[in-house]
Amino acid sequence: MTHKLRRALVVFLAVAAWTSQAAAQPPSTVPSRSLVPATFPRWDLSGSLGLLNIATRDAGSAWRAWDVWDQKFEYRAGVGRYWTTHLRTELSVGTSNGWDDFDVAAFPVPGVAAPVYAFTNVERRLTTVAPAVTWQFRENTFMHPYVSAGVQAGILQEHRFRSPDVFRSTVASVPPIDERTTTIVGRPFVAGGFKSYLSRSAFVRTEGRVALASTGPQQVSIVAGIGFDF
Secondary structure (H helix, E strand, C coil): CHHHHHHHHHHHHHHHHHHHHHHHCCCCCCCCCCCCCCCCCCEEEEEEEEEEEEECCCCCCCCCCCCCEEEEEEEEEEEEEECCCCEEEEEEEEEECCEEEEEEEEECCCCCCCCEEEEEEEEEEEEEEEEEEEEECCCCCCEEEEEEEEEEEEEEEEEEEECCCCCECCCCECCCEEEEEEEEEEEEEEEEEEEEECCCCEEEEEEEEEEEECCEEEEEEEEEEEEEEC
């Protein structure tokens, strides 16, 4: 009987020692799952494709007396720098597909009551460089809305061509033109959109941007693309 009691006492002391050691260890925690890293990234890089609506004043067709909007494709790339999980500065560069247009000019001819009208073919392409400050809302969520504001520099390249052999009248021919010009116009803009994360670093981005002038909106673009944080 004493032997059995001694064995039970040894087993009890062993179990008590094991229990005390287990209790002294820190409790294990289940790692939390999040699409956003615990330490926020410092940079992001993205590429987008969309539609650019541009007023004729910014498209170089100032001779038109009516308000017309042209629709072009826009290709845009951007790089951003995070300062906090919400505040980010960004620089984006975009370009449109080239398009053909025409201008009309009147040439008075001596001895002819009505002037001679000549048509000039114009090839145009718009490139934009836009620094911005962005505020991103919410954290650790699938979709991050944001708003941006900045100044957009629009670089309009034009190639104007007119042949004297094409535009003739019975009394005179119009002077030829073959010239290239570049015009830069600055516009303040506001933008807003969403970043939807597919993983910890990859995201899908949609954005709308409006460039303004004293007469109102001059450029409206809607783009969508992909990017990643690093």
